[in-house]
Amino acid sequence: MIKQRVLQPQYVKNFECIGSKCEDSCCIGWMIGVDRKTYKKYKKLKNSELSFKIKRYISRNRSKFQGEHDYAKIKLENNLCPFLDKNKLCSIQLEKGYSYLSTVCNTYPRIWNRVNGTLEKSLTMSCPEAARLILLNKNIMEFDEVYEIIDTNYIIHKELNANDVSKATKGGKYFWNLRIFSISLLQNRRYELWERLIILGLFVERIDKEIRSKKLSNIDDVILKYSEYLEGNILKKQLNKIPTKINIQIKLLKEIADKRELFGITNKKYIDLFLEFLKGLNYDENNDIMKIAKKYNEAHEKYYTKFMVENEYMLENYCVNYAFKNTFPFSEEKTIFDSYMMLVIHYSLIKMHLIGISAQRKKMTKDLMIEVIQSFTKTVEHNKTYLNYINDLMKENNFNNIAYMAILLKN
Numbered sequence: 001m002i003k004q005r006v007l008q009p010q011y012v013k014n015f016e017c018i019g020s021k022c023e024d025s026c027c028i029g030w031m032i033g034v035d036r037k038t039y040k041k042y043k044k045l046k047n048s049e050l051s052f053k054i055k056r057y058i059s060r061n062r063s064k065f066q067g068e069h070d071y072a073k074i075k076l077e078n079n080l081c082p083f084l085d086k087n088k089l090c091s092i093q094l095e096k097g098y099s100y101l102s103t104v105c106n107t108y109p110r111i112w113n114r115v116n117g118t119l120e121k122s123l124t125m126s127c128p129e130a131a132r133l134i135l136l137n138k139n140i141m142e143f144d145e146v147y148e149i150i151d152t153n154y155i156i157h158k159e160l161n162a163n164d165v166s167k168a169t170k171g172g173k174y175f176w177n178l179r180i181f182s183i184s185l186l187q188n189r190r191y192e193l194w195e196r197l198i199i200l201g202l203f204v205e206r207i208d209k210e211i212r213s214k215k216l217s218n219i220d221d222v223i224l225k226y227s228e229y230l231e232g233n234i235l236k237k238q239l240n241k242i243p244t245k246i247n248i249q250i251k252l253l254k255e256i257a258d259k260r261e262l263f264g265i266t267n268k269k270y271i272d273l274f275l276e277f278l279k280g281l282n283y284d285e286n287n288d289i290m291k292i293a294k295k296y297n298e299a300h301e302k303y304y305t306k307f308m309v310e311n312e313y314m315l316e317n318y319c320v321n322y323a324f325k326n327t328f329p330f331s332e333e334k335t336i337f338d339s340y341m342m343l344v345i346h347y348s349l350i351k352m353h354l355i356g357i358s359a360q361r362k363k364m365t366k367d368l369m370i371e372v373i374q375s376f377t378k379t380v381e382h383n384k385t386y387l388n389y390i391n392d393l394m395k396e397n398n399f400n401n402i403a404y405m406a407i408l409l410k411n
Helices: 010-014 036-043 049-057 091-096 103-107 128-135 172-186 193-212 216-231 236-240 246-263 268-280 289-311 313-325 336-361 366-381 384-396 402-409
Strands: 002-009 032-034 058-060 072-074 110-115 118-123 143-150 156-160
Touching: 002 010, 010 118, 010 128, 010 143, 032 036, 032 103, 036 058, 049 058, 049 091, 118 128, 118 313, 128 313, 128 366, 172 193, 172 216, 172 313, 193 216, 193 236, 193 313, 193 336, 193 402, 246 289, 246 336, 246 384, 246 402, 268 336, 268 366, 289 313, 289 336, 313 336, 313 366, 336 366, 336 384, 336 402, 366 384
Parallel strands: 002 118, 110 156
Antiparallel strands: 002 143, 032 072, 058 072, 110 118
16 A cells, blocks of 8 residues: 555546446446455355355466456356355455455446556446446536545556657657646537547648657647637638538447447447437438438437537537547557547447437437436447557548547538
8 A cells, every 4th residue: 555646527526336226337348357466365165155266266277368367257147246245245355355356346436547557547438337427427527536545456558658659759748738738628518529639630631740750849839829719719710611411420329339349349229229329310221311411310310419508518528528538539459530520429429329219219418318328328438449450440441530520520
């Protein structure tokens, strides 16, 4: 245990696990890793019901991709962690205490990053209680620097060092300036969220160009210029000229969503929501894409747009939390535009689900927003193989450009 400085959104201090009351337990529906240290501790347990259960359900992870924190794995039973008791509580923790939980179990839903040596903590919205806490806050998301006594046994999600020589040519030195501008833009409520996201894309595209041209000294000037654009509403006319092409949105987003089964997406809650989305838009493989687009547009105007007038802050909070926990714009290994593209894909898929399901339910509510984002995050954001497929699909179709991103964003 050591005392460390931690940067975190203010909501983190208000989070409390609701345990058995949770409607979508973190012990259900996905592989649960066990770190090496905890696995060795489990192996020392002898001659008890718990030790026999551990021997039956916990085994070494022989995958060549396994790391320190998934050294072993828990075999699920009927998609449930076998150590859940009848009250949906962890029998390992109840019998042996918190110190016997694996790193994965005692960390979740907290996401830890290390940026320039400072720890950062946020929450993932795959946890229903975390999703409610984050999405329902009407105020601009703010951040605190706190000092916290921390168990050193945590998982680092992302690590970024601006002084790393390998990052120097990619603009790592300017990370904080880029991060502050990006989050401030996402929270600029003088613009609608789709407008903010397109402006962010124009900005990232320009920064990407400076990085590729090795003109890193221009980055601060670009930030200043775009700050002036925002202040003077200079980009409004440009945004209004962007064409609306819903049929293209539907075609691409449906192709992405349809591949879910190939990547082990079997979460029943998410699949049920996806089927609602299809029914809401009368989607059928033989149905004309323009008819589906017409239904999509009707639901967008009747339910989604009206709801967003008062509640757009919910999707804003999703985007800001995504940006912070993924160290945007250095979220992806290759380019900062890749990072932007993945943010847009996440936002667009969520929006697509919301519009289709609201058409099926004949209403759009805060509960629906929370339900969709939580289920989507649990099913999609935690599936790296699926996300890599999406990235490759965009590039293969030459969709990895701001013109196409703008079409995805504008309705």
